[in-house]
Amino acid sequence: MSGDEDIITAWFARQSKLSANDYSIGIGDDMAAIHFRGGDILVTTDMLIEGVHFDLQSASLHQVGYKAMAVSLSDCAAMATVPVGAVVAVALPKGYGQKELKELHGGINDAAVKYSCPLLGGDITKWKATGGLCINSTITSRGGGGAPVLRSQANSGDVICVTGQLGGSGLGRHLNFEPRVKEALRITGLAKLNAMMDISDGLSTDLSRMCKASGVGAIIEAAQIPISQAAQKREDPLDSALNEGEDFELLFSLSAAQCQKLQHLWSGPVEITQIGQMTKNAEIVLKKADGSSEPLRQGGWDHL
Amino acid sequence: MSGDEDIITAWFARQSKLSANDYSIGIGDDMAAIHFRGGDILVTTDMLIEGVHFDLQSASLHQVGYKAMAVSLSDCAAMATVPVGAVVAVALPKGYGQKELKELHGGINDAAVKYSCPLLGGDITKWKATGGLCINSTITSRGGGGAPVLRSQANSGDVICVTGQLGGSGLGRHLNFEPRVKEALRITGLAKLNAMMDISDGLSTDLSRMCKASGVGAIIEAAQIPISQAAQKREDPLDSALNEGEDFELLFSLSAAQCQKLQHLWSGPVEITQIGQMTKNAEIVLKKADGSSEPLRQGGWDHL
Incomplete structure (x- = not known):
C-alpha cells in the first residue's frame, strides 16, 4: 500500500507530458534531467521545515543550513552525479535578521565547500x-562519467545493497550526515549498477518505491541489515533501521557478478552490505533471523 | 540607503569565491549562471509565503501556483533567457491534502504550458x-541567442526604459501578471541592452539596485512613468508606481541610439516607455512634473 505522497506524485507524473529527448528523467526519481548541448543537467529541490525536519531546541541554525544542502546533495549521490551549484531560499520567523542568516549561511557554506557545490544565489523572505x-535547497548536478543511475531499472535476481548503517538518525545523525556523493561515483566507477536511490524516508518505504518503479519485488534478510549503533538505543533497533528514515545512505541493485566485483574492489571506510535480492514476484518480503518471513510493512515517512 | 536585504545579499556575495570560468553570474543578479559544455545554464529560486506574497482569503490555490511559477519566469525574462524547466516544493498547512495539491498544480501547470517551462519535479512536506x-519555485533557463543581460552594466548616459504600466499590483495583478519572457527576447533581438532586471520590489528599490550594481546614478521623470489604471485607485498613484512592487515589468538601460532603434521597430501590445537617464553622479533623482527635483526615496519592499 503506497502512502498519500506516492499517490499524488504518481498523479503529477501522469499529468506531465515531457519529451524524452529534452527531459530524459522527469517526475518521480531523485532528480530530473534537462538535455543541454548533448549532455544532461540534473536538478533536485528539497524543502525542510521547522518541527518536521529539524527542531530549533536541539539543532543550531548552522546545522539546519548544512542539512538543507546535504539532503539535496544526497539526491545527487542517489543518481551518481556531480553537484555543480546550489540556490537556497528561506522563510524566516519573525524576529530573525542578519545574525540568523549568517549562522544559516555558515552551515550552507560548510556543505558547499566540502562537496564542491557553491552557493550561487537564493531568496529571503520573512513571515x-x-x-x-x-529552508529550500535546489542543487544542479551533471553526469559523473556514466549516465545517471535511475531507481526504475532494477532487475529480478539483482543483489540489493546499502552503504553505511541504518536507523537512529533522529538521535543526531540527521543533522550532520555525509551525503554519499563520492561513494556513489566510486561505486559506479567500479561496477555497473541497475538502480540506485538514497534512503531518505526509511528503507522499507524507499525500497518499495524502487521495486514499484522497476516492476519487481524483493526479499530482504533482516539479519543482514546493517543496524547503526544509534538504532541500538531505540526500543526496536530493526524497526528503526527499516522505518525511521533520514539515513541518507545509498540503496542500490546490481547483478550478482557485478556485486562480487564491487565487493572485491571496494575498500572502506564506508561499508557496502548485501541485504537481499530483487524478485519477480511483486511482493516485498522480510526474512527474519528465525527463518520465518513476513510482508515488509512500509513504515517509513509519508510527508502527507 | 540600502535595505537590510541588500546588505545581507552583498555580504553573501562577498563570502562567495566563484570561479568566473565556471560561474559567469553569481549572487546578486536575477539568476546565477553555470557553465556547461560551452554554454550557460541559468537558475533562479523564489519562495512565496502566505500572508506576505498571497492571502488565501483573496487568492485561490490555482492563483498561488501560477504566481509561484510566474515570479521565477519573470527572473528568466529579466536576463532575456529562455525557461527550460521548473521544480516546485511546498510546505502545506495542516489539513491540506491531495485536493489542495491538485489545485496548486493546476496553476503551476497553466504557467508551465503558457511559457513552455514544464514541471520536472518537486518536494512535498506539511507543517x-x-x-x-x-511554495518555492526554481526555474532553469538557457541563453536566448545573446548573452544573458546583467543588471550591472548600465552606462552613464543610457536611456532608462520600462515595459507595461506600474503600480497597484496588490489590487489583483500580482496574482495573474504575465512575465515578460517573450518581450525580453524580442527586445534583445531588436536592440543591444546594457542592463536589465525585473521590477519585483518596486521601481524605486530596483532601479537603485541596478544603479548600485552598475556604479551609476539616474534621473527619473515622474511625468514619464507609466502609471497603471489600478494605481490610480491608490491614494498616491505615483507613490504606488514607484514603491508598491510586484509589477514584474522589465526595467532596462541602453544607449540613446539603441533606444531610438528599438522604439522605431517595436510594436505592442506591451508598451515600452522611456522614464529617464543614467547619470555619472551616484544619486538617484526624481524630477517632478512642476520642474522641482528630489532624491528618489527607496520605498519598495525589503524582505527583511
Whole structure:
C-alpha cells in the first residue's frame, strides 16, 4: 500500500507530458534531467521545515543550513552525479535578521565547500504571521562519467545493497550526515549498477518505491541489515533501521557478478552490505533471523 | 540607503569565491549562471509565503501556483533567457491534502504550458505545528541567442526604459501578471541592452539596485512613468508606481541610439516607455512634473 505522497506524485507524473529527448528523467526519481548541448543537467529541490525536519531546541541554525544542502546533495549521490551549484531560499520567523542568516549561511557554506557545490544565489523572505523556519535547497548536478543511475531499472535476481548503517538518525545523525556523493561515483566507477536511490524516508518505504518503479519485488534478510549503533538505543533497533528514515545512505541493485566485483574492489571506510535480492514476484518480503518471513510493512515517512 | 536585504545579499556575495570560468553570474543578479559544455545554464529560486506574497482569503490555490511559477519566469525574462524547466516544493498547512495539491498544480501547470517551462519535479512536506502555505519555485533557463543581460552594466548616459504600466499590483495583478519572457527576447533581438532586471520590489528599490550594481546614478521623470489604471485607485498613484512592487515589468538601460532603434521597430501590445537617464553622479533623482527635483526615496519592499 503506497502512502498519500506516492499517490499524488504518481498523479503529477501522469499529468506531465515531457519529451524524452529534452527531459530524459522527469517526475518521480531523485532528480530530473534537462538535455543541454548533448549532455544532461540534473536538478533536485528539497524543502525542510521547522518541527518536521529539524527542531530549533536541539539543532543550531548552522546545522539546519548544512542539512538543507546535504539532503539535496544526497539526491545527487542517489543518481551518481556531480553537484555543480546550489540556490537556497528561506522563510524566516519573525524576529530573525542578519545574525540568523549568517549562522544559516555558515552551515550552507560548510556543505558547499566540502562537496564542491557553491552557493550561487537564493531568496529571503520573512513571515508576517506566526510561522516556522523554512529552508529550500535546489542543487544542479551533471553526469559523473556514466549516465545517471535511475531507481526504475532494477532487475529480478539483482543483489540489493546499502552503504553505511541504518536507523537512529533522529538521535543526531540527521543533522550532520555525509551525503554519499563520492561513494556513489566510486561505486559506479567500479561496477555497473541497475538502480540506485538514497534512503531518505526509511528503507522499507524507499525500497518499495524502487521495486514499484522497476516492476519487481524483493526479499530482504533482516539479519543482514546493517543496524547503526544509534538504532541500538531505540526500543526496536530493526524497526528503526527499516522505518525511521533520514539515513541518507545509498540503496542500490546490481547483478550478482557485478556485486562480487564491487565487493572485491571496494575498500572502506564506508561499508557496502548485501541485504537481499530483487524478485519477480511483486511482493516485498522480510526474512527474519528465525527463518520465518513476513510482508515488509512500509513504515517509513509519508510527508502527507 | 540600502535595505537590510541588500546588505545581507552583498555580504553573501562577498563570502562567495566563484570561479568566473565556471560561474559567469553569481549572487546578486536575477539568476546565477553555470557553465556547461560551452554554454550557460541559468537558475533562479523564489519562495512565496502566505500572508506576505498571497492571502488565501483573496487568492485561490490555482492563483498561488501560477504566481509561484510566474515570479521565477519573470527572473528568466529579466536576463532575456529562455525557461527550460521548473521544480516546485511546498510546505502545506495542516489539513491540506491531495485536493489542495491538485489545485496548486493546476496553476503551476497553466504557467508551465503558457511559457513552455514544464514541471520536472518537486518536494512535498506539511507543517506539524501551525504554519502557512509556503511554495518555492526554481526555474532553469538557457541563453536566448545573446548573452544573458546583467543588471550591472548600465552606462552613464543610457536611456532608462520600462515595459507595461506600474503600480497597484496588490489590487489583483500580482496574482495573474504575465512575465515578460517573450518581450525580453524580442527586445534583445531588436536592440543591444546594457542592463536589465525585473521590477519585483518596486521601481524605486530596483532601479537603485541596478544603479548600485552598475556604479551609476539616474534621473527619473515622474511625468514619464507609466502609471497603471489600478494605481490610480491608490491614494498616491505615483507613490504606488514607484514603491508598491510586484509589477514584474522589465526595467532596462541602453544607449540613446539603441533606444531610438528599438522604439522605431517595436510594436505592442506591451508598451515600452522611456522614464529617464543614467547619470555619472551616484544619486538617484526624481524630477517632478512642476520642474522641482528630489532624491528618489527607496520605498519598495525589503524582505527583511
